[in-house]
C-alpha cells in the first residue's frame with residue numbers, strides 16, 4: 158500500500174490492479190486523497206446548472222435487464238410525447254430560467270428519424286441560446302442501425318439540427334461479459350467509445366457515465382474508468398464523469414442488495430483519483446440521494462448536476478427524483494455543507510457564484 162500511496166503522491170497513472178487495491182484503504186484516507194485532487198482542480202466550488210430533463214418516449218426496442226423505464230410487463234404504460242407537448246415543457250422551463258434542456262429517449266422504432274431530430278430544430282428556432290444536450294451514444298447507435306446510417310451521418314445530423322453536447326448515458330459497464338448479461342443488443346463498449354471519439358473530433362463535448370452496484374466487480378469499475386481515461390488522452394472531449402448508482406426496483410435484474418454508502422463514496426473517491434484528466438466528477442443526486450451527493454463533495458465530487466425539475470428514467474427504478482429540487486433549497490444545502498455553490502452553463506462556464 159505504501160508504494161501505491163507513493164505512486165499517487167508522485168502523480169503516476171494508476172492501473173487496474175492499483176485501482177482495486179484502493180478499495181482496501183479506509184474511507185477517510187480515500188476521501189483525503191480525492192479531496193486533495195478536487196481542491197487542486199476546483200477549490201471549494203461546487204457546480205450545478207439549472208436544467209430540465211425530458212424523456213420523450215419509453216417505447217424501446219431493446220431490453221436491458223436493469224431498466225425500469227422502458228414500457229414492458231413491469232411497466233405497462235407506453236408513451237410517446239408529441240413535439241407540441243415537448244415544446245410546452247420547454248416553454249415552461251425556460252420561464253423558470255433553465256439554461257439547458259437534457260433530452261434522452263428510449264429506442265423507439267415506431268417513430269421516424271424526423272421525430273428524433275425536428276424537435277431540436279424547433280427548440281433552437283425559438284430559443285437559440287438554450288443548450289441542447291441530447292442523444293446518448295446508445296441512441297446514436299440505435300438510430301444508425303434503424304435507419305441504415307453511419308455514426309458519422311447521425312452525428313452530422315445532430316450538429317445540423319442544433320444539438321450542442323452529448324449526455325454520457327448508455328455506457329453502463331464496459332466489460333463485455335457483464336454488458337452481455339445486463340444489456341445485450343445495446344451499443345457495444347467499443348462503439349460507445351467510438352461515437353464519443355467522433356463527436357469530440359467535431360470539436361464537441363460530452364460526458365461519460367458508469368452504472369455500478371449491480372453484478373459488476375470492483376475490477377470492472379476500474380477497467381471502465383481507465384477506458385474513459387484512455388479516450389480522454391486522445392480527444393480531451395469529456396467534461397464530466399458521472400458514476401450512477403444502480404436502482405433496484407421494477408426491473409429484470411435480480412439484484413436486490415443495495416450498495417452501502419461507504420462503497421458509493423469509495424467509488425466516487427477512486428474515480429477522482431484515477432480519472433484526473435476528466436475535469437469534473439459529478440455526484441448525480443437522483444441516483445445517490447441528495448444527502449449522499451452532498452457528502453460526495455468530500456470524496457472528490459465537484460458537481461451536483463442540476464435542479465433537474467422532472468426526470469422519469471431513474472425515478473421509475475425507485476430513485477426519489479420525480480419533481481426535482483427547488484433552486485433555493487439546493488443552494489442552501491450546498492452552502493450549509495461547507496461548499497460554494499456556483500451556477501454553471503452546460504460547458505462549465507461560470508454564470509453566478511453564491512457566496
Ligand code: SF4
Pocket residue numbers: 217218219220221224225226227262263264295340343
Ligand atoms: S436502458 Fe435504454 S435502451 Fe435499455 S431498455 Fe431501457 S430505455 Fe431501452
